[in-house]
Amino acid sequence: PFSTGCLPCIQGKTQATPHPSVRSRAAAPLDRIHCDLVGPLPPTLRGHRWHLTIVDDHSRNGWTILLHNKAQAKQAIIEWITQVQLHTGRKLKYFHSDRGGEFLNSQLLTFFRHQGIMFSFSNPHSPEQNGVAEARNKSIGRITRTLLEQASAPLALWGYAVLHATLLNNLVPHALLEGKTPYEAWSGVKPTMRRLRVWGCTAHVLQNKSERQASGGKLGPVTKTCIHVGINPHGPGWLFLDSNNKECPSSDAVFQEHAPHHASIPPSDSSPTLEWIHFDHPSAPPSSSSSSAPINAPPSAAPPSVSPSLAQDPRDGAPHEVDSNSEEGVGAHQDAPSSAFPSAPQALPPLRRSTRERHPPTPYWIIPPKPSTTESSTPDSASTSDACVTATTPPEIWALLQTIANGESGDKRLEIPTPQTxxxxxxxxxxxxxxxxxxxxxxxxxxxxxxxxxxxxxxxxxxxxxxxxxxxxxxxxxxxxxxxxxxxxxxxxxxxxxxxxxxxxxxxxxxxxxxxxxxxxxxxxxxxxxxxxxxxxxxxxxxxxxxxxxxxxxxxxxxxxxxxxxxxxxxxxxxxxxxxxxxxxxxxxxxxxxxxxxxxxxxxxxxxxxxxxxxxxxxxxxxxxxxxxxxxxxxxxxxxxxxxxxxxxxGMQVTRDLSKHEIHLSQKRFIQSILKRFGQEDIRTYNTPLAVNHNLTIPQPGDPVLPDQDRFPELLGSIMYLMVCTRPDIAHAVSVLSRFVAPGRHGCEHWKAALRVLGYLKGTSDHTLVLGGTSDISLQGHSDSSWADDQADRKSSQGYCFSIGSGVISWKAGRSPSVALSTCEAELYAATSAAQESIWLTGLLNTLGEPQTEPPPVLWCDNQSTILLTKDAVFSGRSKHIEARYFFIRELVQQRRLRTAHIAGHLNVADIFTKPLSQEDHHRLLPLLGLQAPI
Known part of the structure; x- marks a missing residue:
């Protein structure tokens, strides 16, 4: 009847065509990747509710990226592709996913076209057509649930568990790879398991000097009790959570893998029903029906690196770990690589079957009651094995898990995602x-x-x-x-x-x-x-x-x-x-x-x-x-x-010291929020905002292209707000970067320079701007210029600042309005700009009942010729061309509304607004700005 075109038969008997399993795979890594998004899930400790799954078709190696919301998926994909292409030297040829709005959007498709990447999408309501990614989600979900169950871990730790599950999945031989693991098929290096430990087990991490000092000094414990939550993704060793929910990467730890930190609870009628987290959703409708999301939200974390250092000698940068069951004691060190896994293969120990009686698993959100040290254990009340388990439970772990499960600490310390719709x-x-x-x-x-x-x-x-x-x-x-x-x-x-x-x-x-x-x-x-x-x-x-x-x-x-x-x-x-x-x-x-x-x-x-x-x-x-x-x-x-x-x-935190007549301004929380928003919590710190020898120019054809042109101005705007409020020390860096904020004027080098400023802010986030003090309320300013330092148009960088005691209250860094023909002329431009600010500040102080008339405010300058020009109508061939408006400052000096005076160059605090300084000079000027590091 179908061949005859019988319409009722077609309408009543047509069936979905079968989806045969595809056994062929791509010829080489990055020839094709499969992608899928999982969520929403319960929020993690860091506020993640989604995770992005990426699978390479040739090697079946997978990556997982945690996201706060769906809108971050497209930026995470762009950054992952850019990074993996850079590290492998290969180009992605083909991208495949379902028809979710996070994939089928103009920003991502434009990126694919510019990169020459072919793309395809499964049909609506056909998850089978994205089977590689869906199968990986199913596998990752099973491992994640198992990890959470065996550790009785709170639901808020699923983010760490899913990352670790992805790692484990890459180390299991795949049927299509003829006995190879996805990791080996991707990198060409056979992995070993030296750095793998039981996820969620108790670990005793070696404390640093400051932590030991706070916990009793030389007579206190040398370790702190933590939970092992995976391999350190950004360095050697492992990743732990301490009793304050703080991540602690470390290479020095003692693991108690065979002494679980939880007790087994027999099932009862009153126990809550187990509800699984559904990481895999082969029968779920495609995400294309979900609501739209903003397109400018940054990813919460950078995608994992594909590092060539995986093939290095395992002994290079090896973390130090002590097996609690070894006979060598605390002094024994075990070698492991600084990358994700060592290169040399190692045989796994034979599986060991436990003789302990098995109980049904306890839901991961239920924390067993802390065992009492006063109650006696009897054969009737608990088994011998259970008694041994509870006796080794550290109290810090009980407190941490109970806190995470109850959500008591999250609202006070962790960032809550802001919805866009x-x-x-x-x-x-x-x-x-x-x-x-x-x-x-x-x-x-x-x-x-x-x-x-x-x-x-x-x-x-x-x-x-x-x-x-x-x-x-x-x-x-x-x-x-x-x-x-x-x-x-x-x-x-x-x-x-x-x-x-x-x-x-x-x-x-x-x-x-x-x-x-x-x-x-x-x-x-x-x-x-x-x-x-x-x-x-x-x-x-x-x-x-x-x-x-x-x-x-x-x-x-x-x-x-x-x-x-x-x-x-x-x-x-x-x-x-x-x-x-x-x-x-x-x-x-x-x-x-x-x-x-x-x-x-x-x-x-x-x-x-x-x-x-x-x-x-x-x-x-x-x-x-x-x-x-x-x-x-x-x-x-x-x-x-x-x-x-x-x-x-x-947005400023304000603290007051009445005994010293001081007010301190800080924006530490805002700095932390920027680091969080741009996924740079682990960025390295720097001692200065800009490199002394930086040479930023407009990108030329052939230079590396920044995938998302909106990220640079977004980050720069956040940094600029810090500069405007409390951080005069980054004013010159912001001035330099702002010259490249227009579309097409910034690239990867400018992004790296902005991240350097962010790294400097991370390292100095505790600095405060100190106002007040006991000195007289007398206005004084400093001005300076760096002659013709802009290689593009030869204009000069200039800046000024004003204070009325300890701490500057006004500052500015920028460029001269026109090209100066001499250092004297450049300094005059800077001094004139400072004189305008002086008039405004003087008027405001007079209005507030603090007159600045006798003596008038002083403006310090480190150029003698400029000072002479501000006092007298000195005429020479080198100054005859300067426009009359720049001698506005001379009129103020003659009317005794302003004084100009000379200061040595190394004492001129405005020097920090005109050029990148060395570490020594930069930190020498910070106290003169009123920026104070914590004592």
Whole structure:
């Protein structure tokens, strides 16, 4: 009937065609790879909820990359391909996966076309067509579950387990490889098992000097008790978790592989039902039906390296390990390679069958009760083997596993992934918290009368809406889930939906100046936060907006919101909020400062300063009664949170030393978040931000191409915020890298230079900017220039900084506006720029009641000729061409509004803003900037 074209028969009897197993494989490594994504899974300790599986078709060698969300998959694939091609010298020819949105997207397909990589995708709902990757997921899932079960490990450790399972899978001979392992087929080196230990076993790791000092010094224990969670992926030895959930890579450890750290619990009717983690999903629908994800989220960790050092002598860089069962004792060292596995083969010991009675496995999220040391063991209460097991359980391991299982430490120490869409927010592990925060936001908008529902006006411009999420940290480190309903302001039309948009925001220099004076004068410093600040403004235009998605109701397409008050995202919302707040403050007697309109002053005997940064209010006063009166009045006008004495402000951690009249600013948490976001937690540290002999230029044809051009400006923007707030020591590095931020102007060398800055920040993350002190409040500055150092256009690097005691409050690094013909001219450009900043700072200090008239501020410069030009109209052939505007500084000197003076070059702190310095010179100038390392 099929051959005759019988339509009812075709419609009623057609069956799916069989999928025969394909036994052929690619001819060489990287000829074809298979890829698949697994998740979402319960969050790991580090917040990962997905893992990416990559399998080479020829060798069947596999890789696993942990991800926070699906959006990171495409960037992880690009980085993996780039890295593996570089290390092997081969080019990937063919890429195959299912039709998930993480694979079938424009960014990844564009990368494939540029690299000349052929690609194919399985048909919808046909996981059999991606069988190589699916089979690997099944195998990895089985091993992972087994590892977790045998160690009674908490679910949050599945990330370490799946990486270790991938490693083990690569060491098992494969049926298609004629007895070879995938690892050997990929690398050409036979692996051995010298570095393999029982995953999840107790290990006693040798402590470093500082740890030993903290735990009793020479008389204290030389080791700390940890959990073994795999091979160290970035060096010799193994990876461990200590009692604080901190990763501890080490080559010196004693393993207790045959003394499990858990007790066997007999099954009971009250035991919870075992629920497996489903790593393999051959029958699951393809991920193409899942919600879309952002395209700019970076991968959480760099893909594993394919290192040629696998073939080195096993004795080179060998980790030191002591077998707890050996007769050689603590002094015995066992050789192992510094790479993933040694090159020389080694026979496995014969399998040993245990005579202990077997019990059904305990679910991995159930931690057995800690054995009591006071109860006596009897033959009736426990078997002899079980009693031996519990007697060897270290208390640190019990505490750590219980903490991980209960999730007590995760919220305080580990980063929580930020969802990009409401589907991600309500489909993740923190869905209850996100939904509660969305309800709070919606109710706040509704209760404040921000909108009214109206029929959709014909022909009107209707603005779209979007949920935006953010995790903030309370002072005690616990997370605060914050959802914000925003309008998509980019869809507004000028002249229809908005007119004026400007709203002032304060300079960070103003905040640092106020904190310096507060420390010096012993002022009280408090912080308040306005809830849903933009909702309190008043709209002057008629704006219609689509109702927000996902609020538990079916949306009527014919109903829209007419906004009565601004929402976040509207172009005029900041301006309308500032206008409203300014009116309230002026009613209370405050007036905006001329030199910074975001600073409001109350001129009374017990006066007060208020610095407004959008919805954050910084309050400074010498009177507790004045502060309380101000807070009470503000609470009558706006719903606000009184955060009390300052401890964080604009992402800076603020600590105060009243005895020394000092305030310390730090951004250690932000540095750690950058390292986490770009997968650089293990980056090496550097002693300086830039290499002294760096030679960054625009990439030329043939130079290595950076796969994702958006990563460089994203990283540079994060580093720049650190520079603007608390880190003047990286100002020159940021200035240099910013010259290459435009598309096509940066490549791999610029990315490496940015990572070097990040490595320097990692090594100095504990440094604080110290403000205040006991010295006089007298303004002084330093300026400097490096003549014609830009090889591209021969412009000069220049910079300045100003201080009024210990710690700089203002700084800048940049380039001269035009080419200078001499060092004198270049120094004059720098001094003129510094003089402009001096006028602004002097005016602000005068407004705050700290006049800088007699003597006037001093500007230090290390060029005598420049100083002469600022004092007198010296005319010569070398200076006659300099434009008149650069002698603005001469007028200030003649009016006694500024002094210029000479300083020796090695004492000029502005030198750090003009050139990369040696390690010695760089760290010599840090204290002069007010940057203080922890004692």
């Amino acid at each position: 409401w589907q991600e927010a309500l489909g993740g592990a923190d869905s209850e918290e996100w939904f509660a925060s969305m309800v709070r936001e919606y109710n706040g908008i509704k209760d404040s009368g921000t909108f009214e529902e109206v029929p959709r006006p014909p022909g009107a411009n209707v603005v779209k809406s979007k949920w935006v999420y953010r995790v903030k940290r309370r002072p005690d480190g616990t997370p605060h889930f914050k959802s914000r309903l925003c309008a998509k302001g980019f869809s507004q039309k000028l002249g229809v939906d908005y007119l004026e948009t400007f709203a002032p925001t304060p300079r960070h220099t103003t905040a640092r100046l106020l904190l310096h004076l507060a420390a010096k004068l012993d002022l009280l410093v408090h912080v308040m936060d306005v809830d849903q600040a933009f909702l309190h403004g008043e709209l002057e235009e008629e704006i219609f907006m689509e109702p927000p998605p996902c609020m538990g109701v079916d949306l009527d397409p014919n109903v829209v919101w007419r906004l009565k008050k601004p929402l976040y995202g509207l172009k005029q919302a900041p301006r309308q909020w500032h206008t409203k707040l300014k009116g309230v403050l002026q009613e209370m007697g405050f007036q905006p400062a001329h030199w910074d309109p975001s600073l409001f002053l109350l001129r009374e005997p017990n006066g007060m300063w208020v610095l407004v940064y959008v919805d954050d209010l910084l309050l400074l006063s010498n009177s507790t009664e004045q502060l309380e009166r101000f807070k009470a009045t503000m609470l009558k006008h706006f719903p606000m949170k009184d955060l009390g004495e300052i401890n964080t402000y604009l």
